[in-house]
Amino acid sequence: xxxxxxxxxxxxxxxxxxxxxxxxxxxxxxxxxxxxxxxxxxxxxxxxxxxxxxxxxxxxxxxxxxxxxxxxxxxxxxxxxxxxxxxxxxxxxxxxxxxxxxxxxxxxxxxxxxxxxxxxxxxxxxxxxxxxxxxxxxxxxxxxxxxxxxxxxxxxxxxxxxxxxxxxxxxxxxxxxxxxxxxxxxxxxxxxxxxxx
Amino acid sequence: xxxxxxxxxxxxxxxxxxxxxxxxxxxxxxxxxxxxxxxxxxxxxxxxxxxxxxxxxxxxxxxxxxxxxxxxxxx
Numbered sequence: 001x002x003x004x005x006x007x008x009x010x011x012x013x014x015x016x017x018x019x020x021x022x023x024x025x026x027x028x029x030x031x032x033x034x035x036x037x038x039x040x041x042x043x044x045x046x047x048x049x050x051x052x053x054x055x056x057x058x059x060x061x062x063x064x065x066x067x068x069x070x071x072x073x074x075x076x077x078x079x080x081x082x083x084x085x086x087x088x089x090x091x092x093x094x095x096x097x098x099x100x101x102x103x104x105x106x107x108x109x110x111x112x113x114x115x116x117x118x119x120x121x122x123x124x125x126x127x128x129x130x131x132x133x134x135x136x137x138x139x140x141x142x143x144x145x146x147x148x149x150x151x152x153x154x155x156x157x158x159x160x161x162x163x164x165x166x167x168x169x170x171x172x173x174x175x176x177x178x179x180x181x182x183x184x185x186x187x188x189x190x191x192x193x194x195x196x197x
Numbered sequence: 198x199x200x201x202x203x204x205x206x207x208x209x210x211x212x213x214x215x216x217x218x219x220x221x222x223x224x225x226x227x228x229x230x231x232x233x234x235x236x237x238x239x240x241x242x243x244x245x246x247x248x249x250x251x252x253x254x255x256x257x258x259x260x261x262x263x264x265x266x267x268x269x270x271x272x
Binding site for chain 1: 205208209210213215236237240241243244245247248249251252253254255256257260261263264265267268269271
């Protein structure tokens with residue numbers, strides 16, 4: 001290959017890479033609202049969530065070549081974010097991890113709320129209206145983090161079990177068991193708050 | 198295990214879309230017959246939506262700007 005042909009092919013390669021990079025950054029930025037929504041519930045505060053999202057995008061933009069085009073970019077970004085969150089030591093540990101978890105059945109919340117309505121036979125929306133937005137936010141924040149991470153990814157982030165397993169680097173069976181237990185803990189917390197309200 | 202107990206066990210994977218076609222059909226057959234379980238399924242479905250909406254907080258415009266500023270400048 002002549003020198004000028006090789007220079008042309010090198011410039012073409014550089015131009016293609018620049019386009020791929022721009023495309024990657026645009027696609028990643030389009031997902032930022034969704035990434036923030038998950039981050040906000042993984043982190044203890046709004047400031048922590050904002051730092052976490054900013055660091056995630058800094059790292060993602062630096063290591064964009066590691067992303068395989070066509071794969072789930074949102075899951076890739078969340079993988080970076082959860083790793084950063086763990087590296088930060090999850091600063092605020094709101095709930096001791098050693099607490100024994102009072103397991104209640106899946107229908108615990110419904111049964112409890114229904115029992116406390118006057119006619120004992122309310123529809124779902126009327127029962128749910130007894131939970132304030134703040135009480136829901138607090139009830140979720142009080143779920144121990146291993147369980148909360150899975151609930152946030154699957155129920156808030158709407159990730160599949162498989163994506164959540166990949167993001168958290170845990171087996172899919174662990175995702176399912178933590179989800180099962182975590183949702184029960186969440187409902188127990190909600191029931192306590194609804195009754196306390 | 199009673200049919201209602203089995204139905205309770207299937208509820209979370211049912212709502213996650215993680216059951217097989219046969220299991221979905223089995224759960225739906227029971228829900229058609231059993232208003233006690235049907236009411237609880239409806240509640241759980243609504244609860245998930247309610248929680249998702251309640252804990253969703255929009256990103257601040259400042260953060261959005263900061264993220265946009267991280268982009269590689271076009272040369």
